[in-house]
Amino acid sequence: MAYPPEDRPNAAPEDGAPPPLPPELAGTLAGLAGAGKAPPPRRPDTSVPRTRTSAVWFGVWAGAVALLLLIVFVAQNTGNVRLSFLWMQGQISLALAMLIAGVCGAFVAMAVASVRIIQLRRLVRRR
Template sequence: MSEHASGPPPDDPLRGSRTSAVWTGVVGLGLLLVLLIIFIAQNTQEAEVNFLGWSGTAPQSVALLIATAAGLALAVIAASLRILQLRRRVRRTR
């Protein structure tokens, strides 16, 4: 039988670390930023925007990015409320 059943030994210098996770995140965000720049560069046409009585024009890419950010914010709020609800339920049952 092997001494180590699964995974690398704790003193393995090539094991994953927080720094490697951060580096992976930075690379991923860098790629996302490049894609975002391409999206903005290709969608510079003006678009008419109307919202709750406000109206104006904005570049199409900016309008889409703002709508995406607003949708993401609503999803985060809804998910956070659900997580809080589940945590309260778990505390009550303990």
């Protein structure tokens, strides 16, 4: 916003009325009357607070759904597949092979995450 020009008087008129607004403010909120009544007060929050028990309950339900999906996965993938790894060879259920691969992938991800957490803790300790 621009400053008022130096040639404009800043003193209020003698009759006690507020000074007129400059033209650049005449159409803004500064030139409007009051907004009316205040909004009604908010009602107090009546929601139930989250607790550890509710978090555990949610975890139990999420685990049950994941277990149900795992059972469906195993039931639909019962065929055997031939696997070869280094000098080992054999046949294993497709579902079991995929679950083993998923668990191994999770261990790799946790190892990388653990290394990162250790790095961050050392950084915080140094500061």
